[in-house]
Amino acid sequence: MRTYPFTAVVGSDDMALALALCAVSPAIGGVLVRGEKGTAKSTMVRALAALLPAVDVIAGCRFSCDPADPDPRCPDHAQHSAAAARRPARLVELPVGATEDRVIGSLHLEKALAAGITEYEPGLLAAAHRGLLYVDEVNLLHDHLVDLLLDAAAMGRSTVERDGVSVAHAARFVLVGTMNPEEGELRPQLLDRFGLTVEISAPRDPALRAEVIRRRLAFDADADAFSHRYQAAETEIADRIRLAQEAIGGVRLSDAALVKIAEVCSAFEVDGMRADIVTARTAVAHAAWHGRTTVTRADIRAAARLALPHRRRRNPFDAPGLDEELLDAILGDQEPDPPSPEQPDPTEPDPTEPDPTEPDADGNGPDLDGPADGSSEPRAESAGDDPLPDTTDDEPGKSRPDAAADPPPDARPQTPGAGPGTHRTATPGGAFRTRLFTVAGSGEGEAGKRSRAITSIGRTVGSTPLVRGAGGSVHLTATVRAAAPYQLGRGRVGAGLLLRHSDLRMAVKEGRESNLVLFCVDASGSMAARTRMEQVKTAVLSLLMDAYQRRDKVGLVTFRGHDAVLALPPTSSVEVAARRLADLPAGGRTPLAEGLLTARETLRLERIRDPRRRPLLVLVTDGRATSGPDALIRSRRAGALLAAEHVSSLVIDCETGRFRMGLAAALAQSLAAEYVPLGEVGAQALTAAVRDSRGRAA
Known part of the structure; x- marks a missing residue:
């Protein structure tokens, strides 16, 4: 071919x-x-x-040793012969x-x-x-x-x-x-x-x-x-x-x-x-x-x-x-060490020659090295090309987690149901180390670093018969144990073990799997206060960083105005999620039920595409529901639907202030979800809580 x-x-x-x-x-x-x-x-x-x-190899060497310089540590060194062969x-x-x-x-x-x-x-x-x-x-x-x-x-x-x-x-x-x-x-x-x-x-x-x-x-x-x-x-x-x-x-x-x-x-x-x-x-x-x-x-x-x-x-x-x-x-303009007069460099490209990147008259491809100075055609610089840290934050010398500057008001994305002038965009602060949130039970998804699962890597916890086409490593002890009772019946004579395909056993290993972390973020008017939205974005950005380190897929659902939007379909690119988060505006009513239903539909479709990957729904809200009649009741019903489907959920309560309504805690109960106040997302908060409890016990 x-x-x-x-x-x-x-x-x-x-x-x-x-x-x-x-x-x-x-x-x-x-x-x-x-x-x-x-x-x-x-x-x-x-x-x-x-x-x-083409390469010259020693005939019969499985490691392609060079006949002119054979490797003395080659595993096939004892079988090396004088015969040589040439192959591509x-x-x-x-x-x-x-x-x-x-x-x-x-x-x-x-x-x-x-x-x-x-x-x-x-x-x-x-x-x-x-x-x-x-x-x-x-x-x-x-x-x-x-x-x-x-x-x-x-x-x-x-x-x-x-x-x-x-x-x-x-x-x-x-x-x-x-x-x-x-x-x-x-x-x-x-x-x-x-x-x-x-x-x-x-x-x-x-x-x-x-x-x-x-x-x-x-x-x-x-x-x-x-x-x-x-x-x-x-x-x-x-x-x-x-x-x-x-x-x-x-x-x-x-x-x-x-x-x-x-x-x-x-x-x-x-x-x-x-x-x-x-x-x-x-x-x-x-x-x-x-x-x-x-x-x-x-x-x-x-x-x-x-x-x-x-x-x-x-x-x-x-x-x-x-x-x-x-x-x-x-x-600079000077050569680091120009060639000596006794050894001129005749191959130095002439700047007066035609551009070698252009195809020739026969239609042949361009020269591989571009212009003679090693550069390529000019290209527009992106925000990531700036070699110096961005110091536009309130704290001098501290770089922002999002490389690009905030877009102008007329360029910011509009969420359906929110008219112009009804939203603001807050900038997240620096990410922090978060607590480890996992999916309950044990799964069988792709190897990762979040939830407990039977995976291809990890500690061996058992064995299973070999299934044709399945990958994994052979469990030697279990294979020998399965074959041992049948050696006399198979006519074994002398050393060695008579094996059948049915004797082979594969190791069952328990490790950690990666999950689908679906963020469902409230971007309504009740969240639009600058300080609160900055805290929310910082917490979600930190959870995105955690998802990146644990090799998860991520998705982003936002809700505000009268509807919810799948701002980012599930993907392995948490970088895109971070950019979408940075540009997320806030304002308008709170369609909490629509947000939950959109998250439920997203998880349903993803379950069809990738049934082995278990989801973790992270709902970031203060628990309010103000869009449409019976908004609060509909949100509770939507939460009950997710709970009935055994979706592992986490409710991050963003309600602040001295007098709190506790709506997010009630929503967590209908979702059968873990409830975490916004200030306790970070690992440092958990460490402080454990330290305080130890002090009280003493």
Whole structure:
């Protein structure tokens, strides 16, 4: 099956450059491609594999050892022969649902039980050695698997210590992850482990979009003829990657260039030293890619643009970005260490030459590195590009949790039932650590960090017969126990165990699951007082932060005026929820019943889409209901419907003042929900309460 040509992809210069640099130097640590759906992310990654040089391997070695430099610690070292073979570089795709055994390998179960032989069965990391490892939707992969991948990519080796197996083998590969930010972000700690990151979006120019369609239709109509048109360009890029790989060892990184790299990383206030190291490696690879023997200002600039944006995230709700004007100011106009007269650089690009990003007359794709100075086309800066903290809060020097400024009054979203001039928008304060709120009972949802559940990871609490197609790890003791009574009847002679498929038992593990946390927020006039709404938004923002850390899906229902709105359908992107919350206006009547019914319908639909994920409804209100006749009675009935469906709920009471009506507490009873006053959402309030109770007991 033909692969779409790498050089035929339109308008993805930054991604093409990042992929090429990682192919030249896998030590960079791979590239993370962030972009909306349908932007050829997977197409480019699969096309890159066809451009990688073929590799020489020792015949029969399961770990693809190089005949010229065999690994003395290879598990197959004792079986290495003098025969060699050449094969194309592999593209190994890691599915989102892969287990740890499949990724790093495990004990060969059949040989262990039947023949008593302890043998390691390699996983996907071994298959990807000296090739390309591609993880689509890496943000949906379990965090512990992402850690395994990034550790192997950084160290160049995979170490397995499990099930009586102690093995280490080489695992040097080009790691590429793609993700759609709408489906949730990676944690900053994991983002930092990726060497480079690239933002990609569909072109907005109709002419470019038309060209994309034209090329895709031509490829689908006749893949061979279309690929032949780009064969010369593909061969040129493949040769360029090979030559850069051979030349990278001779590239000189001067002390002046190192100091300049350190100045750039320090100015952008990135944490740790990984950014400096990755930027240096990328700059060297960029110089080799251009055929230079000395790292120049252009190489440092190109490296910083790819290595630093994702490392500036201090808060999970911060957007990656880089202020390129500040970058240019730091780099200045002088080269860090110009080539000596005895060794001129003949490959330095001529600024008078035509722009290499334009397609040539034959329709071939653009040059991979964009303009000669390593930059891309100018782009509009977003709020996340500002490298300095926003100090517009009342407290000097304290950054706001929402990066964007409040929109002007005429640009703020209107909630149905509320006319112009009837709402205000309050800004939330800094998030705090919240108490842990869980769903009652034990579930069977996706592994996470909130409620108790039977999951794929955790402590082993039992075993169950193997079901075909089901994942998980084998429970060795239970398997042996199930097979032992039948050994004589099966005619066992000598050592070893005679197994049947029916003997296999899978481990049942108890851990924590992620949940759907649906926020139902009262934005009516009774909540519109500036101080109260700020407190409400701060509490909800803190709960969103908690949901982010516990890998939950979140949704947001708001109600005010005469109706309720699903402001955010359930999603893994808590960043979007935080932005919607920051722009939430308040004012008008209180349609509490409509809010509860909208939440109930949202949970019903989500139960159909994802039946294993249990919901937690978080109702933020003061308990008032003032919209329509019998508003209070209807709200109680709506609460009873949710309680009858056994929806785990939490009522956060926002009523303040000396004289309180206690409506939220009564509503919590009809919902069979946990009742929490607004001031007790934070973990510090719970700690203080426990401390006080201990003091009274003493």
